[in-house]
Amino acid sequence: MKTVIYYFTGTGNSLAAARKIAGALGETELIPIASLADTPGTIAPDADRVGIVCPVYDCGVPVMVARFAERLDLSQAGYTFAVVTMGGIGVSALHQLNGIFNRRQNRRLDAAFAVKMPGNFPPLMRSVPGEKCGKTLGRADRRLAEIAEAIGSGRSVSPGFEPVSWLVNVLSYGPFVKGTRNAAEAFSVSDACTGCGTCTRVCPAGNLTLTDGRPAWGRRCELCCACLHFCPTEAIQLNVMLGTEGRGRYRHPDLTVADMVSQRGE
Known part of the structure; x- marks a missing residue:
């Protein structure tokens, strides 16, 4: 079957x-x-x-x-x-x-x-x-x-x-849907960024590009936070609620960058 x-x-x-x-x-x-x-x-x-x-x-x-x-x-x-x-x-x-x-x-x-x-x-x-x-x-x-x-x-x-x-x-999902496409304003990147481009590769929505060696977010964000979790220097922060500074990063131990890239059919 x-x-x-x-x-x-x-x-x-x-x-x-x-x-x-x-x-x-x-x-x-x-x-x-x-x-x-x-x-x-x-x-x-x-x-x-x-x-x-x-x-x-x-x-x-x-x-x-x-x-x-x-x-x-x-x-x-x-x-x-x-x-x-x-x-x-x-x-x-x-x-x-x-x-x-x-x-x-x-x-x-x-x-x-x-x-x-x-x-x-x-x-x-x-x-x-x-x-x-x-x-x-x-x-x-x-x-x-x-x-x-x-x-x-x-x-x-x-x-x-x-x-x-x-x-x-009922209370939160509607605002979440409206806010995802404007999430670009909520992300920031510190001087720890090396311009490696990992964030652009792992984004399932293809929402990130490198501009002058630094990530720039478009209007297709899903708020999956793959960019944040995969950044090897933890340079990316999401500045909402309690923020992400010092709050750790996570990805499933079996997940690879290649898995994320192939998710977009590449």
Whole structure:
């Protein structure tokens, strides 16, 4: 049985989750959503099972993922699922996807899952220390094994309901969506920048360019913070909420720069 999993990742948690599920299911194709962001028209996968794996942003899905879901035709899929990775709460992101599919195709996901992984938005939470991070990833792997078993069995799974997640989504997700495209003003770069260009390569939205050897942000930001987390000198800061100075950096231990570059189909 063929499975297609579409994924979006900024620091590797969702890609690691997609790989874990794919390895358990077999005969699975992983397709980065970022590689399809600029392609026109409907996307109709030729597969028995179709899934989306992505992170939670402000108790919703990334803007790029929401726009992708609007274009995804699930009419030929026998079984559909979604998995969201999150540092705290975010089941409402699964309800958001259900709402998109129900409104456009009169169909809901057959199964929806949430898995906790290390948080990676420094203005809100500090990076998890090594030993604690390892334990969190270990628990996530066990949870992902359970998720893969449920998907492989074709089980119907409800996303459940988190009142706080729903409330945060209602209050914060709209402003988040409006603010992402103007996030350029919130980033800064210090003199520690070496002009290596890593930030421009890892951005899944292709939103950064080097100008006079320093990164410049455009108007396609997803606020995934890949640029910030991958900067080898920690020269990039995001100046919102508590800021990011001294709050650590994170990326999944299996994630590479090459993984991020290939996410854009390059």
